[in-house]
Amino acid sequence: MREIGVAPGRGGYRQSLEAARIVFATRSALAGFFGVSDSSRLIFTHSATESLNLAVSGLLKAGDHVVSSSVEHNALLRPLHLMLGRGVEVTFVPADREGVVSEREIAGALRPNTRLVALAHCSNVTGAVQPIGEIARVAARGGALFLVDAAQSAGYFSLPTEEMGIDLLAAPGHKGLFGPPGTGLLTIARGVTLEPLLVGGTGGSASSPLQPEQLPERFESGTINTAALAGLKAGLDFVLETGLEAIRAKGKLLVEQLLQGLRACPGVTVYGPSQGERAGAVSFTAEGEDPAVLGYRLDSEYDISVRAGLHCAPDVHRTIGSYPGGTVRVSPGFFNSEADIEFFLKALRELLRR
Numbered sequence: 001m002r003e004i005g006v007a008p009g010r011g012g013y014r015q016s017l018e019a020a021r022i023v024f025a026t027r028s029a030l031a032g033f034f035g036v037s038d039s040s041r042l043i044f045t046h047s048a049t050e051s052l053n054l055a056v057s058g059l060l061k062a063g064d065h066v067v068s069s070s071v072e073h074n075a076l077l078r079p080l081h082l083m084l085g086r087g088v089e090v091t092f093v094p095a096d097r098e099g100v101v102s103e104r105e106i107a108g109a110l111r112p113n114t115r116l117v118a119l120a121h122c123s124n125v126t127g128a129v130q131p132i133g134e135i136a137r138v139a140a141r142g143g144a145l146f147l148v149d150a151a152q153s154a155g156y157f158s159l160p161t162e163e164m165g166i167d168l169l170a171a172p173g174h175k176g177l178f179g180p181p182g183t184g185l186l187t188i189a190r191g192v193t194l195e196p197l198l199v200g201g202t203g204g205s206a207s208s209p210l211q212p213e214q215l216p217e218r219f220e221s222g223t224i225n226t227a228a229l230a231g232l233k234a235g236l237d238f239v240l241e242t243g244l245e246a247i248r249a250k251g252k253l254l255v256e257q258l259l260q261g262l263r264a265c266p267g268v269t270v271y272g273p274s275q276g277e278r279a280g281a282v283s284f285t286a287e288g289e290d291p292a293v294l295g296y297r298l299d300s301e302y303d304i305s306v307r308a309g310l311h312c313a314p315d316v317h318r319t320i321g322s323y324p325g326g327t328v329r330v331s332p333g334f335f336n337s338e339a340d341i342e343f344f345l346k347a348l349r350e351l352l353r354r
C-alpha cells in the first residue's frame with residue numbers, strides 16, 4: 001500500500017504495471033499450488049463464500065440436479081437453497097453420526113440430470129475429512145461436475161485439482177493459506193463455463209457493453225485488492241517453505257493431544273471421527289454446560305479464543321446430535337504449541353469443577 005498503492009491492470013504507467021505483476025505472481029503461485037495448468041482459470045474473490053456463490057449460481061439452471069450432503073456450511077447450503085427457489089433440485093445425502101459422507105451415498109443419489117456434486121472437503125465443526133478422491137471419481141462416472149469447498153483444507157492437504165478431478169474448488173485466503181481476510185479464490189477447470197456474479201469494468205475490452213469472455217477478467221469486475229493479494233502470496237510462500245507435511249504433522253500432534261485430554265474429562269462429549277484422518281477443528285460439549293457460557297468464560301477468564309454455538313453449520317449439529325445448542329469448537333493452528341493445549345485443558349478442567 002505504501003509503495004504501489006494503485007489499481008492493477010488499469011493504467012499503462014509503471015506503478016500500475018507493477019501492481020498487475022503482483023497480482024499475476026500471486027495467481028501463478030496459487031495456480032501451481034492447486035495444480036491448475038492455466039493460471040487464468042484461478043479467479044480471485046473476496047471469500048470462499050463468494051467463490052461458492054459464483055460456482056453454484058454461475059453454473060446451475062432450472063431443471064438441473066445437485067447432490068450435496070447433510071453436513072455443509074451455510075456458505076454452500078444457502079446458495080443451494082437459493083437455487084431450490086429457481087427450479088434446481090438438490091439432494092442432501094446423509095452423513096454418518098461422525099459427520100462422514102460416503103461415496104456410495106453420493107453414487108446412489110446421482111440422476112441423469114445431475115449437473116453438480118458439491119460438498120466441503122473438511123468440516124469446520126467436526127474436523128471430518130470427506131473422501132473427495134473417491135467422490136470425484138463417482139461424480140465423473142455420473143457425468144456431473146465436482147465442486148469442493150476447501151475452506152478448511154486449503155493449505156493443509158495437497159489439492160492438485162486437475163489430477164484429482166476437481167472441476168471447481170473454492171478456498172478462502174485467510175485460513176490455511178495465511179492470507180489477509182477478504183481474499184478468496186475459485187479454480188475453474190478447462191471446459192467449464194460459468195455466468196459471472198458481477199459484471200462491470202475489467203480494465204480491458206472497454207469498447208464492448210458486454211462482459212468479456214476471457215478469464216480471469218470475466219469474473220473479476222472492479223478493482224482488485226492488490227495489497228491483500230500481496231499478503232496472500234506471502235502466506236502461500238510461508239506454506240511452501242514450511243511444507244504441507246510439516247504443517248499437518250504439527251496439526252495432528254496438537255489435535256491428538258486435545259482429543260486425549262478432552263476424552264479424559266468427565267461429562268465431556270467429543271464429536272467427529274473417532275479414528276482415521278481429521279482436520280484441525282475439534283468440537284465438544286460438557287454435560288449441563290451451555291457452550292456459549294463455556295466459550296465466554298474461556299475467553300474472559302483465561303484469554304483462550306474458542307468458538308461456541310452452531311458455527312454457521314446447523315445441519316452438521318442436526319447430524320451429530322448437538323442441535324440446537326451447538327458445541328464449543330477448538331481449532332489449534334500452526335502457531336499454537338503443546339503448552340497452549342495443556343493450558344486450555346487445565347482451564348477447562350477448572351471451569352468444569354467450579
Ligand SMILES: Cc1ncc(COP(=O)(O)O)c(C=O)c1O
Pocket residue numbers: 046047048049050073075076120122123124149151152171172173184
Ligand atoms: C467449511 C467452510 N466453508 C465455507 C466457509 C466460508 O469461508 P469465508 O469466510 O472465506 O467465506 C467456512 C468458514 O469458516 C467454512 O468453514
